[in-house]
Amino acid sequence: MPDSHSLRIVHCFRAPVGGIFRHVRDLIDAQVAAGHKVGIICDASSGGDFEESMLGEMRGKLELGLERIAMQRQIGPGDAVAAIRTYKIIKKSRPDVLHGHGAKGGTYARLFGSLLRASGSRVARFYSPHGGSLHFDLATLQGRFIFCVERLMERMTDRIIFVSKFEQGVYARKVGEPRCGHALIYNGLANREFEPVTPGPDAADFLFIGEMRALKGPDIFIDALTRGSAMSGRALTAVMVGDGIDRNHLIEQAQAGQMSGNIRFLMPMKAREAFRLAKVVVIPSRAEALPYIVLEALAAGRPVIASQIGGIPEILGEASPALVKPEAESLSGGMVTAINDLEGFQQLLPGTQVLRQKFSVENMAMRLEAEYFAALGR
Structure with a gap:
């Protein structure tokens, strides 16, 4: 040039x-x-x-x-x-x-x-x-x-x-x-990010990936997992990937709710590596502009549940069933619905071609x- x-x-x-x-x-x-x-x-x-x-x-x-x-x-x-x-x-x-x-x-x-x-x-x-x-x-x-x-x-x-x-x-x-x-x-997103990611055979049900602080809603995620386990009649499992000022408090929250055996806490890693660890990616944020993690997960072919806040509906669509309120009751319902019919839930999400054109x-x-x-x- x-x-x-x-x-x-x-x-x-x-x-x-x-x-x-x-x-x-x-x-x-x-x-x-x-x-x-x-x-x-x-x-x-x-x-x-x-x-x-x-x-x-x-x-x-x-x-x-x-x-x-x-x-x-x-x-x-x-x-x-x-x-x-x-x-x-x-x-x-x-x-x-x-x-x-x-x-x-x-x-x-x-x-x-x-x-x-x-x-x-x-x-x-x-x-x-x-x-x-x-x-x-x-x-x-x-x-x-x-x-x-x-x-x-x-x-x-x-x-x-x-x-x-x-x-x-x-x-x-x-x-x-x-x-x-x-x-x-x-x-x-770059073209390489549209390569599908398949979860491993021992994948957990749900993944939280992001900063461990209140704005990103990790506490909502833990509460919703507890509620979802009660609703579904089985112990739902999760992986939480990230670090931040609230990490120790969140580990204590999981222990207090008797969920520590169902949640693995891991330090930060690349998103595509984390996607292999669970079946559904959850973004329970209290506030966002246009979070990359939603785009990355969809491009990798992973089902997503996300808070109906910020620019997230601009990605998923205003009426998407993947949108929930940033509170444990609403999120737990979405988590149970998704995990009970992963294939059907996936079909309701934007396809990669739509994402490529816009993002x-x-x-x-x-x-x-x-x-x-x-x-x-x-």
């Missing part, structure tokens, strides 16, 4: 875990393949061995480097030191595009991109919320303050990239219709690249 078409892109986000990390990895693969020079700035204190291995695999691709600094989830005194370090790294990278993901990454990218522009650099400032600050309640003082800040930050934003219609609608309702450029670009990584990267060039006036 000619140099005039090659961009210097820096992605800034807080924690190298979950959907944001997956999203950035996909973008980087596509952007590097397109001839762009890419770098990452993220938190140094988040993630475990699995995330470290994933970052290690990426290092060789990142011409602009991989920089890790301490970034707190909540605003605090440590932000000043982190901000100064981040600005110095960004300035040294001389980016054409600063793309912030999530609340903290979005703040850093837009603030420091604006400082660079004030000093004469031409840099495009992009922001992808990925839920982030939009999860706050508009009725609370904290929520109103955060949404006021989001509104003010639009003055420093060239493009907001939403990953679902739901996220776009929440932003309009809580913050207001964007007064800067914006676009809806769905998350995408491809090629389309995601191509559309985002077009937004980058448009923001730069090229």
Whole structure:
């Protein structure tokens, strides 16, 4: 690719875990393949061995480097030191595009991109919320303050990239219709992810995979498994894959409900490896934008049960029987229905051809690249 078409892109986000990390990895693969020079700035204190291995695999691709600094989830005194370090790294990278993901990454990218522009650099400032600050309640003082800040930050934003219609609608309702450029670009999957995955002969009934924290609903999953066992008259089994601040508490919850013998807790692993461990993938989240795990499971041919929240109905269809309320009673009913007729339940889910048309990584990267060039006036 000619140099005039090659961009210097820096992605800034807080924690190298979950959907944001997956999203950035996909973008980087596509952007590097397109001839762009890419770098990452993220938190140094988040993630475990699995995330470290994933970052290690990426290092060789990142011409602009991989920089890790301490970034707190909540605003605090440590932000000043982190901000100064981040600005110095960004300035040294001389980016054409600063793309912030999530609340903290979005703040850093837009603030420091604006400082660079004030000093004469031409840099495009992009922001992808990925839920982030939009999860706050508009009725609370904290929520109103955060949404006021989001509104003010639009003055420093060239493009907001939403990953679902739901996220776009929440932003309009809580913050207001964007007064800067914006676009809806769905998350995408690579062709290799449409290869079917077959569970092993000793597969459990259900799989939870994700961060072990309240937002992702692992406690709902455990309660629903207990209820489902009582409803079905047999001990339903599960595997829970992931790590996070609530992991020990969840193990205690399983023990207290006498379900510890029915649930295996495993540390993070690649999604397709985890899909082999169970027959049905469950996403019991309390809040989401457009979770990759739903797309990955469907593409791998695995039945899915998911909360009827966020952008999930945009994947499964508004009337899908796979959608449940993010509460144990509703989820347990869906789990029993699915496990009693796996083949029939599978036929009610979107096929791979539908997914390929709407959620491809090629389309995601191509559309985002077009937004980058448009923001730069090229």
